[in-house]
Amino acid sequence: MSYARALRCRKCGQEYPLQPRSKCDFCLSPLEVTYDYQAMAGVVSRQKIESGLKSMWRYRDLLPTEEAEVDVGTGFTPLIKADNLGRELGLDRLYIKNDCLNPTYSFKDRPVSVAATKAREFGFDTLACASTGNLAASVAAHAAKAGMKAYVFVPSNVEQGKLVGIAIYNPVLVQVEGSYDDVNRLCSVVAQKYNWGFINVNLRPYYAEGSKTLGFEVAEQLGWRAPDCVIAPTASGLMFTRIWKGLDELAMLGLIEPINTHMFLAQAAGSAPIANAFAAGTLHVHPVKPDTIATSIAIGNPADGYYALQVARQSDGGACTVTDEETIAAMKLLAQTEGIFAEAVGGVVIGALKKMTAAGMLKKDDLTVAFITGAGPRTQEIVSDVVQPLTIKANMESLEEALGVIA
Numbered sequence: 001m002s003y004a005r006a007l008r009c010r011k012c013g014q015e016y017p018l019q020p021r022s023k024c025d026f027c028l029s030p031l032e033v034t035y036d037y038q039a040m041a042g043v044v045s046r047q048k049i050e051s052g053l054k055s056m057w058r059y060r061d062l063l064p065t066e067e068a069e070v071d072v073g074t075g076f077t078p079l080i081k082a083d084n085l086g087r088e089l090g091l092d093r094l095y096i097k098n099d100c101l102n103p104t105y106s107f108k109d110r111p112v113s114v115a116a117t118k119a120r121e122f123g124f125d126t127l128a129c130a131s132t133g134n135l136a137a138s139v140a141a142h143a144a145k146a147g148m149k150a151y152v153f154v155p156s157n158v159e160q161g162k163l164v165g166i167a168i169y170n171p172v173l174v175q176v177e178g179s180y181d182d183v184n185r186l187c188s189v190v191a192q193k194y195n196w197g198f199i200n201v202n203l204r205p206y207y208a209e210g211s212k213t214l215g216f217e218v219a220e221q222l223g224w225r226a227p228d229c230v231i232a233p234t235a236s237g238l239m240f241t242r243i244w245k246g247l248d249e250l251a252m253l254g255l256i257e258p259i260n261t262h263m264f265l266a267q268a269a270g271s272a273p274i275a276n277a278f279a280a281g282t283l284h285v286h287p288v289k290p291d292t293i294a295t296s297i298a299i300g301n302p303a304d305g306y307y308a309l310q311v312a313r314q315s316d317g318g319a320c321t322v323t324d325e326e327t328i329a330a331m332k333l334l335a336q337t338e339g340i341f342a343e344a345v346g347g348v349v350i351g352a353l354k355k356m357t358a359a360g361m362l363k364k365d366d367l368t369v370a371f372i373t374g375a376g377p378r379t380q381e382i383v384s385d386v387v388q389p390l391t392i393k394a395n396m397e398s399l400e401e402a403l404g405v406i407a
């Protein structure tokens with residue numbers, strides 16, 4: 001049983017039944033799932049959630065699925081108090097949501113688990129997606145778990161480590177000559193011809209909902225309160241909007257106090273259409289041609305850019321860009337202060353955190369949560385310069401000689 005009621009157009013409000021569709025027929029704007037919050041209010045409680053599964057599915061009542069979930073063990077990832085990094089940056093109450101620790105090593109398992117469950121409910125036997133890399137791995141893993149077929153499309157610049165992390169689940173892996181935006185364009189045509197459950201095309205409204213669990217978990221892990229500040233990466237902009245929606249829903253249901261969270265988004269300087277629009281003071285996002293090492297978030301024409309901007313604006317938050325150099329330095333800083341090896345996207349987040357703190361946009365005693373959404377080992381090429389072992393013979397003399405060099 002689900003409290004989901006309909007799909008509703010984010011722009012004109014037109015409603016549609018809960019079907020596989022992502023856009024409004026009238027204004028072509030994205031659709032989102034709406035719920036019967038009144039019915040939910042009497043049922044969903046802190047206690048009920050706390051006694052649930054130790055996974056994202058403890059929030060089942062707030063998700064749009066009816067049947068048994070397709071779950072590879074996602075969610076309830078650690079929220080750690082980042083004292084070392086906080087000291088370095090000048091933040092006393094910094095937390096890191098470590099979502100590298102999902103089964104396929106990124107937060108994408110959250111939205112995909114919901115979308116795959118809906119796909120099975122709708123009777124699809126095949127999952128598909130357009131991906132910068134992480135989504136494809138997650139879709140392939142969930143298809144394997146559900147006994148479904150998978151067709152995953154990625155651009156030509158996907159790193160070898162990511163390709164292995166996709167192919168191991170044995171999907172049909174299609175590498176398209178071109179950028180993510182080319183892949184995405186192709187997939188919207190493919191989705192019209194083939195009757196597939198396209199995770200981020202015809203199942204996109206359901207896919208989006210999974211990322212609310214990031215907001216739910218953080219609030220619960222903080223002892224049922226919203227952070228003062230959130231900093232999260234954006235590519236299409238979708239996850240950012242859903243962290244906000246998750247917090248907002250908890251407040252609406254009375255599970256936390258009304259929220260006053262400032263939402264800050266981080267982008268790579270070489271792929272920053274949303275942050276550029278924020279800086280220009282407009283809600284109109286101009287597409288760019290991405291050029292960054294943070295390939296997972298290299299989207300030049302972000303589908304939900306407008307809505308991400310709205311969230312940053314309305315919450316009195318902000319936007320920040322980070323160069324590749326700053327990204328690499330921040331990846332090392334995160335690893336060397338908190339023991340977390342994130343992919344380049346994590347470097348973008350920590351780099352932005354550093355810059356915004358230095359600029360006084362984040363305050364020392366703000367309860368700040370930084371979202372680290374993907375793991376480092378798959379894109380390790382970009383920090384391979386850290387490998388500088390002491391090469392010694394297998395004896396004490398040789399060791400001490402080498403240690404003397406570094407002493």
Ligand SMILES: Cc1ncc(COP(=O)(O)O)c(C=O)c1O
Nearest residue numbers: 234235236237238239296373374
């Ligand atoms: C690791 C990682 N973080 C963040 C994002 C951003 O997600 P969204 O497209 O919802 O903005 C992505 C997207 O691919 C990603 O791979």
Ligand SMILES: [Zn+2]
Nearest residue numbers: 009012024027
């Ligand atoms: Zn509409």
